[in-house]
């Protein structure tokens with residue numbers, strides 16, 4: 001089922017307009033070989049910061065690179081079957097998410113479930129010791145990059161304060177306080193987040209791609225930067241103004257392939273070397289940047305760079321890993337959160353002390369609405385998202401399976417609750433106004449459930465599924481036959497919806 005929403009459509013039109021404007025003439029971009037590179041970086045890309053490999057402790061390199069190689073050798077990286085503008089797409093890069101226990105990260109309609117690193121003394125059981133060691137290496141890198149990001153931001157802050165302080169001297173009417181912009185950057189008053197919060201990475205999205213295994217990679221369309229491993233985008237689902245820190249491990253060197261080496265034109269970027277591409281969103285005046293990355297280099301996207309600019313990953317010739325450290329906006333993205341929601345829903349279920357059978361506590365529209373919303377949330381944002389990714393997380397740890405079983409049990413109770421509710425609604429004694437009110441809460445949520453069930457089923461049946469290893473292939477779960485006696489309601493809700501619509505219409509007529 002295509003879900004090309006209004007927002008996507010507007011963006012697509014804007015993009016096509018831009019491409020038309022550019023037509024065949026490519027926009028200019030700079031690399032460090034260009035004399036204006038420094039000047040442009042300073043003026044337009046000052047929130048991008050590169051930390052060359054030689055400035056990173058050798059011990060960090062050694063452990064991280066060993067860990068990344070282990071994860072690849074244990075087949076822990078998987079391509080994601082994401083949705084872009086309502087279409088199924090298999091990402092060219094393979095990924096794994098590692099992070100705080102119970103944390104998830106959502107991108108391109110896909111929720112990734114973090115393989116937990118051990119934290120707060122909570123030990124995680126991994127399927128192999130070396131995987132545990134690799135997760136620890138990623139966690140240590142996370143600590144290191146958090147510290148480095150803090151330093152960068154504090155440096156920026158103090159130099160801005162100085163700058164504005166000296167301007168303050170020239171114009172004595174201004175108090176010697178950091179300007180609003182600097183304060184904004186340091187402390188977002190509305191959200192109450194600090195520099196510390198905005199660099200406390202809770203997840204790391206690791207990427208891996210070996211270009212020699214890729215039959216086809218898209219060409220970068222605006223600047224002619226060459227093959228892309230990841231197309232232009234803003235990172236999604238991040239805390240506002242939070243830093244993204246990236247460790248690059250391109251397994252470079254050995255093969256003699258660079259354009260420079262072969263004496264070919266040195267215009268543009270070296271196609272043998274991996275680069276990160278940057279541009280200002282919707283700007284065709286400012287040249288883009290292509291920043292070459294060598295093994296062990298780190299880069300930082302500070303503050304609001306991810307909002308104002310887009311980035312892409314330009315493929316080199318060698319296999320390459322990256323660890324992208326992020327502050328996921330996880331107010332509705334942790335296991336603790338969804339368990340809490342399920343407990344809220346459970347409050348509306350009770351056992352009748354006389355008959356011993358289950359019944360609903362309240363039929364208040366607000367309560368009904370909340371319960372049915374939670375029902376959809378746990379089904380589509382957790383259960384189906386998880387099983388869509390097959391058993392891939394089992395390669396690292398069985399950590400997520402128990403929580404998923406718990407969530408599924410809650411969900412089953414919610415199926416029962418919806419059934420009880422339908423039963424209540426069908427009773428004739430309801431005043432039509434009340435009936436109309438409750439149906440107007442329930443109907444849209446049941447309709448949404450049906451649409452999402454069908455679209456998840458279609459996603460699971462995408463032909464692209466066949467390109468995935470068996471363990472990574474989607475499971476359409478929960479799934480059952482409509483006549484399954486163990487299930488309170490049918491899987492396909494079309495008939496239920498028709499009945500509800502009819503009831504709603506007759507209740508509306510009577511009411512009017």
Ligand SMILES: O=C(O)CCC(=O)C(=O)O
Nearest residue numbers: 207230235246313322324
């Ligand atoms: O690999 C990189 O350097 C960045 C990857 C990226 O942009 C992403 O995964 O969102």
Ligand SMILES: [Fe+2]
Nearest residue numbers: 233234235311
């Ligand atoms: Fe990104």
